Amino acid sequence: MAQAAAATAEKDLWNGGVSPMGASYGKLMMWFFLLSDAFTFSGLLITYGLVRAAHPAFEGLPDAFVFSPEHWPIPEKVFEAIPFFHGVAAPLVFVGIMTFILIMSSVTMVLAVEAGHRMDRKAVEKWMLWTIVGGITFLACQAWEWTHFIVGTDTPTLIKDFVFVNGEGQWITKEVFGANLKINQYGPQSFADFFFFITGFHGFHVFSGVLLNFLIYYNTVTGVYERRGYYEMVEKVGLYWHFVDLVWVFVFTFFYLV
């Protein structure tokens, strides 16, 4: 009788008795979800590459660079602001800090997974909390970055536009501050569109990740995983969180550095 019960339990491990690819159902599905998500992000980043390659680059020395819809902007000339230092040019410093924050939160996540393997509830709580703090800090940085990008620089970019006045077309020069999905002071319109879509889609992933991390933290504190006897949920959500970090590594290179 006991033997039969044991056999049923064994067999239930995916119904065939042997778990495929040596992973649990949830973990395997998380891997394949992440694979499909990787394709989505690749689609966005590669389209960015296509459109960028179709635009002329700025001819001349970086020091002489000016914003214009005629050429693709040099990213380090666009992203050079840091909070509390208005007017100080610190190219790429802020995104560098953001990258560091996300890497650190990835480390605290993997330490939470390690603590889970040892059934160390206190340590899992501690590291999950640090991971959540890292995620929220990153989101706050991104909110600042977006605000700065939308508001724009102190001096406007002069952009020529063709408008119709009383049925007659004429060229006018507009002063443009900042960027949104209709205007862009930094360069071609598609540059701003890609900025919002790529960093926005990534930011939404970070936001969902923070929610999932909080759920895991809550369940750890209330002892759900301790009663269950294993902390595999920490591992599964950990995979998602590392993926978010991984995507940022690519966004950092292809949007900000290249």
Add this chain to the structure above:
Amino acid sequence: MASHSNEPQVTVLPPDKAKIKKLWTVAGILGAVTAVEFLIAFVLPHGPLKTAIFVALTIVKAAYIVLEFMHLKYEVKVLFWSILIPMIFVVWMLVAFVYEGMKLPVLP
């Protein structure tokens, strides 16, 4: 104690020092590579060489995250290749699209 009789007996194992040290080493490498990328952004002039270095360093970082943090290196080989082989499509897409982009007429 009677009210606690339903609580499971949990044995907490001591921290795996070697494993934790390795994780921090990986974190150090990721931080260092990011710092190097940051330096290269200002030292080298724009061009194919700079882009190639950035792509190479990004792949190094991605490899450390996926293999160590996501533990893929220690999974069964079938799982490892099921995740990596489909990435060929991404490489193909990248090459094809950027190549087409360079041939497009200059966009306004």
